[in-house]
Amino acid sequence: MRNFLIGLSAAAMLAACQTTPVNNFDVAAMDSLLSGAVDSGEIIGVSALVFDEGQVVYENAFGLRDRERGDPVELDTVFRIYSMSKPITSALIMDLVEEGKISLDDPVSKYIPELADMQVAGVDDNGTPKLSAQTSPMTIEDLLLHRAGLGYGIFGPMNPVEELYEKAGLFEQGEDLSAKMQKLSRLPLVAQPGDGWYYSYSIDVLGRVAEVVTDEKFSDLLQDRIFDPLGMKDTGFYVRPDQKPRFASNYALTENGFVLQEDGQTSEFLTKPEFESGGGGLISTLDDYAAFAQMLLQGGSYKGVQILKPETVRLMMSDHMDPDDTFMMSWLGADKNKSFAYGGSIITGDTEDQIAATGEAEGTYSWGGMARTNFHVDPNNNAFAVIMLQYFVQPDPPIHDAFRALVTQEVRDD
Structure with missing residues (x-):
């Protein structure tokens, strides 16, 4: 060439x-x-x-x-x-932390209430899929670290949760960030918030957090x-x-x-x-x-x-x-x-x-x-x-x- x-x-x-x-x-x-x-x-x-x-x-x-x-x-x-x-996006969030508009320890539900009670996907002792309640809230820091338990929907049939995220329309145009949070709230988590690292939709959630705390477009x-x-x-x-x-x-x-x-x-x-x-x-x-x-x-x-x-x-x-x-x-x-x-x-x-x-x-x-x-x-x-x-x-x-x-x-x- x-x-x-x-x-x-x-x-x-x-x-x-x-x-x-x-x-x-x-x-x-x-x-x-x-x-x-x-x-x-x-x-x-x-x-x-x-x-x-x-x-x-x-x-x-x-x-x-x-x-x-x-x-x-x-x-x-x-x-x-x-x-x-x-x-x-993470740098923008840290700017808002500096200003005192948000705290790294804040629960995400403080700004996006619909994400307060997402169910957590798992399996029981017999290997049967089940949903469980959150045992701890996801925080702003969890979102920054991909430790919030969210899935993504870009990895194909990696696991059943990924498949659900892929079908949910989280990346389709024609909807703003607020509408995406409504869709996200109906999906399960991959793991309990704070338990581990899973590359996810979390930074997109932070975009909506930024809009809520400033009343400005992302x-x-x-x-x-x-x-x-x-x-x-x-x-x-x-x-x-x-x-x-x-x-x-x-x-x-x-x-x-x-x-x-x-x-x-x-x-x-x-x-x-x-x-x-x-x-x-x-x-x-x-x-x-x-x-x-x-x-x-x-x-x-x-x-x-x-x-x-x-x-x-x-x-x-x-x-x-x-x-x-x-x-x-x-x-x-x-x-x-x-x-x-x-x-x-x-x-x-x-x-x-x-x-x-x-x-x-x-x-x-x-x-x-x-x-x-x-x-x-x-x-x-x-x-x-x-x-x-x-x-x-x-x-x-x-x-x-x-x-x-x-x-x-x-x-x-x-």
Whole structure:
């Protein structure tokens, strides 16, 4: 596949080249890694940015954002970030906690009464399905940690509860967040609130909590409190007409190679939604998300504007799972040195072999999206990185580990 190295004007490229020797980041190695993944057919297109010790040390783009039209990925290409919406929503909630509008210990039912008495699915001693009453209320912190007992409805026939969530219409458009809470209230929980980690609909519930406590629309809250202060002009719940030419198509990797999943020029993201999903509904760009990551790295501050207090960011990016919590999905756990913070995972320990293989250094906060966008913030090395892809595949593609490993190697060596 033809390579595309694009998006930098001559002046911007000169500026980038001027910053690189100061930090000694191996630009050539990263270019080779990313362009090689495009050339080999592992990925269709990619953009990536690395920030280290106060400056952008790498930013580049390769490949295609639209294979059918031959349009290249550029630095301002707009991507579906799906679950990378979750850290942003979590940051908004922490802003409301700072203001005293909500408390992490508050029961969710204080703001959404219909979620007070959801039944808990289980089986009796004979293996017969049964429903039980909640023994404890779900809290705001439980929602931030995916520890509220909620299901999701995106995992297929993983269990009977997931199937019920999938059929409930929790992601259909034509309804606002308030209507979604009514639907959610009629579904069972996977587990008792507070008992363990199950990736879930909980961040979408937090979007409704934010609306209730402020009497403002969720998208307006994000715009006023996160996007505008950070200059995230290309992030939102739909693609504006002026963004449409820059919007990437989405693909799926099958046994027969990449197939078009959604054409960027006819996408449902071109329409302003009624359901604003804080768990997976945002679109963004490389530079926009980098601004958010930089704010987290810098203790809540970005270009002189304090979005969150430093202690709030430290709290957000800390391990909050209890020792007796169960990880009901295999993604996290003590055996992987990986736990959960507010809105993203946290690396709780590392080895040299682990760092060499995956770049996952202790203290790193990260999360990704269903179309394989990904970011991580590494406070111990004063660095962060963002990588944007646009295709569905399970599990994570090898380029993620390779990218993060090279980043960590470089920021540790400077």
